Amino acid sequence: MDQSRTPSAVHPLLACAATVTEAVTEARMRPVELAGTEVKARALVDLTTAIGQLEALRLEVIAASGDVAHDAGARSVASWLAPTTRMEHRAAHRLECLATAIAGTGATWPRVGAALAAGELTREQAETIVRTLDDLADAAYTEAGNDGVAVEAEVLARAEQHLVAEGAHFAPTALRRLGEHVLEVVCPETYDQTQRRLLEGAEARAAAATRLTLHRRGDGTADLRARIPEIYATRLETHLHAFTAPRTRPAEGGTVPRRRRGDKALGEAFCAFLERLDPTVLPDHGGSATRVTVTIGLDTLLSGIGHATLADGTPVSAGHARRLACTAGILPAVLGGDSQVLDLGRTRRLFSSAQHHALALAHPTCRTRGCTVPAAWCEAHHETPWARGGRTDLTDGRLLCFHHHQRAHDPAYRTTRHPDGSLRFHRRL
Template sequence: MTEVTHPYLAGVDTAAAALEQIVELEPAFLPVSDQRRAVLAMRRLSTQVQAMEAMLMAAAGGVAEAEGSRDVAAWVAHRSHDSLVTTRRLQRLGVACDQRWHRLGGALVAGQVNVDQGHVIAGALDDLASAAALVDIGAEEWGQVLARAEQHLVEQAAHFGPRELRRLGERILEAVAPELAEELEGRQLADAERRARRRTLLRIQHLGDGTALIKARVPEAAALRLKTSLEAFTSPRRADGRCSTDGEAVPYDRRMGEAFCSLLETLDPARLPLHGGDATTMMITMDLAALTSGLGTATLADGSRITAGEARRMACTANLVPAVLGTRSVPLDLGHTARLFTPAQRKALALRDRECRADGCSIPATWCEAHHWQPWLLGGRTDLANGILLCSRHHHLVHDDRYLHDRMPNGDVRFARRR
C-alpha cells in the first residue's frame, strides 16, 4: 500500500529538491542584470521560507509535547544546533501572526514584508493593543483601530525598513486615530512617571580606597536636570569627548564626576530641609596642630577621614562645624559655622577676576569657586581683598600639599609641583 504524503510535506520536499538543483549552479557567471534579479528573488524567497517556518512553529506545539521539550523553539534549537534566541524569536513572530495579526502573517508568507520588519510591526501592534485600558473607547471600536494600524504598518513596509517602521509604530495612533493619540500619550506619560518614581533609588557604597560608588536610578527629568547642572561646572566639551583644563586633557566622565563634587559643595544650606535642628552641615573633628599647619588628617561625622588640607578647602565653600581638639583632645571650638562669600561678593569677584586666577587657566568666573587666600579657619577675612576665584581643579591644588603656589604681581596664582 502506497503511503500518502500530505500536500504540505510534499511541497516542502519539492522546494528542497529545487534548491538542490540551484546549489549545483555557479551564480558568478550570471550577467549583472540576471544577478540583480536573482538576488532580489532569493531575498524574497528567504523571507517567505522564514515566515512559513515561523507559522509552522506556531502550529507545531505537539512536536515539543511529544518529545518533552519546553516548546517548539527549544526542540528546533536542539535538533538544528541553532541559537535558542533565534528560534524563540521566530516562534514568537509566528504565534503573534497566527493568533493576533493575520494580515501581517499573510504579508510575510507572500514575501511582501521581511522578517525583521515583521518583528517590528508585531511589537508595535502588541504595544498598542496593551494600551486599550488607557483610552476611553469601546472594545469593537478599539478593534477597528488596531486593524487600521496593522494595515497601515504593513503598507508602509513597502517603503521603509525596520528602523523607520519602529518610529512609525511608536506614533501609529497619530496616523490611524489622531483623536485618541493625545489622550493615550498623556496617560502613558503619567504612568511612566509614576513607575519612574517607584523605581527611584540611590545607593552609596564605600570602597575603602578613599572613594565611594554612587549608583542611582532616577526619573529622566531629574537626570536631565542633574546633567544640566553638572555641565555648568565643566569646561566646554571638545569634539573628542575630552575637556581641556590648564592644558591637560581630562576625560569628560571624570570632569562630570568632579562637577558633581563641586555641585554638592556649592549647595546653599539655607535652602535645604532642616537636619538635626539646623540647616544641613558637616561636622569635622581635627587636631589644632593639623588645623594650623594644614598637615595631618580630620574626621567627618561618619568616621571617614580626610586630609587637613581638604578640610581647609571645604571651608571655603561649605558650611562646616569644626570641632577643633587640643593636645588632650579637648574641644576648643564647636558650633562656629564657617562664613561664606555672599552672593554680592561673588558678583564683585566675578567682575574683578572674570575667570580662574590660576596662571594660564581661562575657566569662566561663573564656573569658579571663591577661595580665601588666607584661610578663614586661620583668621582670614571674608572680604574681597582676601578673596580670589579659582576653578574646581585649581581650588583643589591650592589645598594640595604636593603643590607650591604663590601670587604673581598681577594677582594670578602660579603652581609648581614639589620636588
C-alpha cells in the same frame, strides 16, 4: 523520514551558516587595508544589511526552537542558548522576546520582522519599534470606568507600517522620538486621550522602578547606582552640565589640555554639585539645617599634616578638609587639646553671593592661568587660608574652578602667585 535528521542531508539553515563562515574566512584572507575607499564604503553598508538579514533568520530559528529547549529540559530557548553560545542570559532573553514579537507564525508585529529580513531595518531599529508598539498595545486594555479610548488593532497596524517606513530614514533614537507621537499621525482623533494614558502609565512604572543604592568599597570610593524617572534624570543632567568645565581654547604655552572622558567629567561635576548644595533649602535633620560636619584638630588644620573625620567616621586628608572649609554647607568642627571644640564654623568664613558676584565681575574666569572655566562655575577660595586667619573679603578672595580648588589645597602641588593675582600650580618633585 525527516531529512533534517539524516546525516547525509544538509539542511539549508546549516548550509547557510557554513556558507557565511566560508565567505567571511575568504574575505579576511586579503588585508582589509588594501581595499579601496569605495569598496570599504560599500562593504560597510552591505555588511550592515547582511547582518540584519542574518539576525532575522536567527530570530526565526529562535521563535521555532521551543522543541530544542524542551529536549534539553531548559526553561526557555534563552536558557538553553545563553550557556551554549557563551552569551549573557539577559541578551539571550532579549533575543527570545524580539523573536516572539516579530518572527514565526504567531508574530505580533510581522511587518517589523519582514523589514528586518529584507535588510530594510537593523536589529536596533526593530527593537525600538517593537518597544514603541508594545507600549501602544498596552494602552488598548482599559479598565472598567476608564474614560480613555482603546487603541484599535487597525490603528496599531497603521502605526507599525508608519514606523517601519520611517526606519529607512531614522536611527533608533530618532525612531523612539517619532514613536512617542505616532498616534498623532495615524490616529489624530484619539491622540490626546491615548497619549495622556500612555504618559500616566509610563510615569507610574518609572515611579515604581525608582531605586538608589550606595555601596562603600572600602578604598576611598563608593559605588552609586540609581534608577530614577527620566524627568529627574534630565534635571540632574542639566545641573551637572553646569558644573562641567569644557576647555576649548589652548592653555598658556600653546598646548591643548587633554579632554576628560564624559563619565569622568560627569562624576567630578556630581561631586561639585553636592558640595554646592545650599543647606538652607534642605529639610531639617535632627532639628537643624542639614549639614556635613568635618572634625579636625587645630594643629592638623594649621599644619596640613594628618587627617580629619566626617560625621560618619569617614577619614579625609587635612588638605581636603581645608578645601571643604571654603565651601558653603560644610561645617568644620575644630578641636583643641582634649578634643575641646574651639570653633564650629564661623559664618564669616563663607563668601556671600554678592562677594562672589563682585569677584566674577573683576575676573570672569578661574584665576588659574590658562583656565577658561567661567566664574559662575567657580568656588570662592581664601588666598590666606581661613584656618590661618584669612579674611572673607574681596582682597583675599580668588575664584577657582573645582579642579584647581582641589589643587590649591593639595600638598602635592606648589602654588605660584603672580603679580596680577593669577595662580599657577606645579606638582612637587
